[in-house]
Amino acid sequence: MSNESRKTRVDVYDTTLRDGTQREGISLAVSDKLRIALELDALGVAFIEGGWPGSNPKDAELFRRARDVAWTSASLAAFGSTRRAGVAPEDDANLVALVDSGAPVCTIFGKTSLHHVREVLRISPDANLRLIEDSVAFLVGSGRRVIYDAEHFFDGAREDERYAIQTLQAARRGGAEVVVLCDTNGGTLPWEVESRVLDVVRLVGGTVGIHAHDDAGCAVANSLAAVRAGATHVQGTINGYGERCGNANLTTIIPTLELKQGCACIREGALPNIGRVARVVAEVANLTFDEHAPYVGRSAFAHKGGVHVAAIRRSPRSYEHVDPALVGNRTRVVVSELSGRGNLLAKAEQYDVAIAEGADAAVLGELKEREAAGFAFESAEASALLMMRRKQPGYVPPFELVDYKVIVGQREGTEPFADAAIKVRVRGVVHHTAAEGNGPVSALDAALRKALVAAYPEIASIHLEDFKVRILDGRDGTSATTRVLVDHANGAERWTTVGASPSILEASLVALVDGIEHGLWLAKASRESEARTPLDVKGYEDEQSQDRLAAG
């Protein structure tokens, strides 16, 4: 607590549910939005912008349902615009919808740029100032806390700084508790943000906020520069989702503010959960999570080069800007062709795979041999792990693929077809079955699952998530080695396996079989760990805590 009190308080305003959904391809149901809002509340953000109740009935329903939630840290904010020109605030449908939403906080945006006032609103500069002031005052008079978003602030200030400042002062006169400087087009650079924020802090005072977009790749830096200049309110989205190139990425900004800029912006002790929240949001939004994202990605602390790996052993912080544990992440050593015995043993230890005395040379030998044949274990840890597990004494495979046949083709004037027949041995019993698919790989996948579901019903929760193919040396054309990477997931974890063969089907099958075997092993490990300790494991945290258990 005493440590916290020495830090600058910065309020995080999350707009994933409103501005974030402007990203192409995102569409969230009301229940999705509630799920994300609960995660954000647990993380300890100050404000959650739920949506625009005046624009969309789904958003109005969200605010109705949010009234029954006991929020612990966050205040729900409804978004809208200042009133229309020539309409009294109490007659403006959009402002009335904000009040009716029941949200304790209303955020409204207004125009800063004279160009926009003249070209888009088509009113006088003074009329715009009155419109900003009385819109804010109406909401404050209705018992709401009001945040004012100054749209196009930086472009407007570049045109006429005096007028831009006047719009903020109008909002303040109306009773706005925060004035937020929006870089709506996302093209402003950090030093300009810093200097404008300094001006606003000096000339307007009170709580100043920043709302940045990433069109010049500087949304994070712009938000940090604003805080350095005195802003204490930062708007952004989880994973940087948003229109065009996205909004400022809170999963990057929050750790930097907390770890490098001496700020307190979320619940004390919650920082290690930020990666989990980032994954949940990606999952709910049905988007592939960016594993290279700062702080939270799986690759954020992954080391591939031999020089780096050697240096990391000697001096753990040599190639890491912060301790990964502070953000719930960990150092990973990527297993690849260049990796030595040390890397391999470190990996085995990390996953609690016991390598029998003297067997490490055999595992390493097989690793090298397979890599020479085209396998790539650096991004397929599950296959590397299986290779080690299969060398353990007493290893019994959950199933064995005996043989298979696939027929694909097309008769003139008909649709293409794909049929797979497969023979699998499970605990000594052979299951021979067949299935169709859209193509040969989906037919094989379907047949394999069909053959295994009776013995392993948990296979239903293992999904194939992604599938990548690469020809290794294009010079040999279609006879060259094909490398297939397959991603599976079970809702809590995601893993990658690899296959390589001159035949794309053979390579796919090797990777599919590994992926399913690893999934079955994870399901077994999870049942056993539940039986031992009543751990509250869910989502990504689960992988984290298993890792910690395994490492301990």
Next chain:
Amino acid sequence: MSNESRKTRVDVYDTTLRDGTQREGISLAVSDKLRIALELDALGVAFIEGGWPGSNPKDAELFRRARDVAWTSASLAAFGSTRRAGVAPEDDANLVALVDSGAPVCTIFGKTSLHHVREVLRISPDANLRLIEDSVAFLVGSGRRVIYDAEHFFDGAREDERYAIQTLQAARRGGAEVVVLCDTNGGTLPWEVESRVLDVVRLVGGTVGIHAHDDAGCAVANSLAAVRAGATHVQGTINGYGERCGNANLTTIIPTLELKQGCACIREGALPNIGRVARVVAEVANLTFDEHAPYVGRSAFAHKGGVHVAAIRRSPRSYEHVDPALVGNRTRVVVSELSGRGNLLAKAEQYDVAIAEGADAAVLGELKEREAAGFAFESAEASALLMMRRKQPGYVPPFELVDYKVIVGQREGTEPFADAAIKVRVRGVVHHTAAEGNGPVSALDAALRKALVAAYPEIASIHLEDFKVRILDGRDGTSATTRVLVDHANGAERWTTVGASPSILEASLVALVDGIEHGLWLAKASRESEARTPLDVKGYEDEQSQDRLAAG
């Protein structure tokens, strides 16, 4: 020209081929690297770092092959480290490999941080300064231009700025033409970068460079801040590929420097090509292109919100920070494939394909329909061309695929097998034949060639060079649409075709058929042109020069 001369010259140093390949999951063949290098040279970067010849035989081969290329703007750089402690420069295998590579530029990294000098190198601070100076001097004495990368510069300067500056002075004494400040761990923030660069410009002088990593999401802002403080050499990678969270993204930095910071950093007039280069690199690396990337992503100027769209109509620049045409992009309003008619006609003209009066709408319609089904013509021009050619009046296909069947499988204890049967119609005659292969695609390829060789003996000179497969929406697992890109070559030229289907075989076959048809067309065109003019056409360069001719 007069306009250019008023701009600050900033040299771009691309390390996609070396630091970029440290990204998890990237592995580039020598031919991939050459292809990317040619694109970078055409774009007009000053330096292309090809690899680390002392660490890897693949990189040594690249430098051998690069000697035969007539580079137009870029100097090839070989990367390595300063010599080992206790070894004379001329006896250091790594320095000797740099000289032997034949690259005109050598870039070597050395230690800045006293902590690293003591803990990792385990030598005295003075010994490190001597080691830096004589390593640089050895390379300069061997006739090389030398760039010195000061590893961990910012961390080192934070520990002991005086010593950090001394390491740069040592490199300068040795003859380094550029000293590059590396934020190796990627955790430095923009204002610190700016202030340290100002110090180096003042205390060391000469050409100062920046090498940033994105671990705090500030690599772009850090690079821009360094230029603002006087750096005139920027290192980074296309699409920001690199270890952990990646390197500074040149596809964001270059447009910002050129359009917002008054710098000239690539070939005059080349900026609109930057998006194409970004996509080619992603395709060659077999990574999904980030469509939300600043400037170059499809979504970078896409407007989804109704308010924005209405405002854009009234005032085109309302929600765009730069004119998208400057970076070869365009405003998109709806989520549809808006390939412009003008684009298409320009392409047809470039390749001398006559589109019949009124047929352009039909071609455009088919292009959109196919793109919606998963085809990508961006990097598969031969397929786009064939689509146009097939709409020409009087078009007669050289052959038609009638039907096919492939059987692949494996019986317990035997090798996998793949048999393809194929029916092809050539000038009204049906050829029904079969062939074996290592896998289903090679069996189909073999059968197709066998069916065609009697009618088209020139097929023997057409080789399948590369083959890439991507699942478009991984979330549907094996049933998702598969996109296959196939590269063929005939010794003189190389071309790419595309196929898309839920079945990988179907998609492969579409691309194979297109690739062979285009090859037969090229053979015919070459016979006809030889009869007319003796053209000196060779390899990929030819495509480049055709592009340049078409643009002129």
